[in-house]
Amino acid sequence: MRDLIVYEDHVVIAPHYKAKSSSIAGVSLKDLARIAYLGTKYWSYLLTRHQIYVYSYSDYDGYPLEDFVQFFYEAQSVSLHSKEASLAVVFKATSGDYDYVAMASRDTSTGYKRGKRSPPQETRFKADRASVAIPPGETEYWVPREIAKLAAIVDNLEASTQSLRTWADSSLDMRVGCSTVGCKNHAGVIFPPARLKPYADKGLTLETFRGKLKCSHCGKPSSRVGVA
Ligand SMILES: [Zn+2]
Incomplete structure (x- = not known):
């Protein structure tokens, strides 16, 4: 399986990390972050109409606070989906420019001890990286086509539901x-x-x-x- 890891200023093709490329046309972390963030809003539609299961979770016990959004393909339900193709974006809390603001509270619990949860605070999150598992038989050029397709879907959802x-x-x-x-x-x-x-x-x-x-x-x- 090949993964494309997308950072703000370069991309890396794994597992052959040597194949480092500065960029691939049509692939940007900004677009992937927007698709992932909006995907959480339209998860039900993406599951029923596009067989994409949107899985999101947060890790607020480390530093910085992190949000994860992952798209799994060929989903028939939340538990039945393909492991072969997926798209994941990691968002980290930041004090600088950001993709979205969420209420987040730090959790100091560990596996052994229940810790304190601090009061939720408005927290800025910015995409740190994205990783795309390329489906078998496809190359990294599948990724820009997929981004264009998903962007069209979420843009249509946003435009259609604005009023x-x-x-x-x-x-x-x-x-x-x-x-x-x-x-x-x-x-x-x-x-x-x-x-x-x-x-x-x-x-x-x-x-x-x-x-x-x-x-x-x-x-x-x-x-x-x-x-x-
Ligand atoms: Zn009710």
């Missing part, structure tokens, strides 16, 4: 879920674009529309709106 109008005019279903602790309404309710249209035609904004939604199960406001 109730664009969402109603898109082909994307809206999933409205409940985030009330203990509520059994995990799957939520699906609004196809046609059901959004009357509200968009009345001039409702996405925020006003969201404010009108109530969970059919527990009656609390439905706070989770995403692409199904």
Whole structure:
């Protein structure tokens, strides 16, 4: 298996680390970071429509704090996916320029001792590196094609969901879920674009529309709106 490791200013092809190249056209850490970050927002859509399982986790007990996002291909479910092709981005906390801000709290627990968790703080994260496992039979030139494909997908998702109008005019279903602790309404309710249209035609904004939604199960406001 061959991996392409992408840093801000150069790329390395592993396991033959000698094959170091300064860059490959169409491959940038900036683009990979954006795709990974937006991918976490649209994980449900990527899984059901593109068979991509987006796995993200955080390591907040070391220094610097790190967030990881990984895309696994040929996913039929969160547990059944290909190990042969994947794309991973490592984000590190920084005080300089950043890709996104998240609430993060340092955890001093170890495997032996439960430590203290400090209060969450607004933390800047910046992509440190990305690694792409190239599928068997492909070369490193698969990577720029994949980046272009994924960028088009997430850009379309961003553009289509920026307002109730664009969402109603898109082909994307809206999933409205409940985030009330203990509520059994995990799957939520699906609004196809046609059901959004009357509200968009009345001039409702996405925020006003969201404010009108109530969970059919527990009656609390439905706070989770995403692409199904
Ligand atoms: Zn509920």
